[in-house]
Amino acid sequence: QVQLVESGGGLVQAGGSLRLACAASGGTFSLYTMAWFRQAPGKEREFVAGISRNAGSTSYADSVKGRFTISRDSAKNMVYLQMNNLKPEDAAVYYCAAALIRSNYNYWGQGTQVTVSS
DSSP, rough: OOOOEEEEOOOEETTTOEEEEEEEEOOGGGGGGGEEEOTTTTSSSEEEEEEEESOOOEETTTTTTTTEEEEETTTTTTEEEOSSSOOOOEEEEEEEEEEEETTEEEEEOOOEEEEEOO
């Protein structure tokens, strides 16, 4: 099974950028679909972005399309989320997730906090 550890969160002003990273270990990275989810206070956890096993396909929540980019580096067993033009509503704990079976995200990181000031 795979273990996931996120990093890169922090405080940023609205309009700024952050790059989140997720390190995967303990599994065959290339077999997993990877994704980022987020959860804000008082809100349900929501899907943000996903990337296929071979990085040939990506998907995004409508709220982040054009602003966020998900990518993966197979050689380093890493997945990234580049977040540009951040908005206050993007503030949340961001989680890295892995799915061995299509859309079945059974593996989760501990989360990293993203705070966006107005």
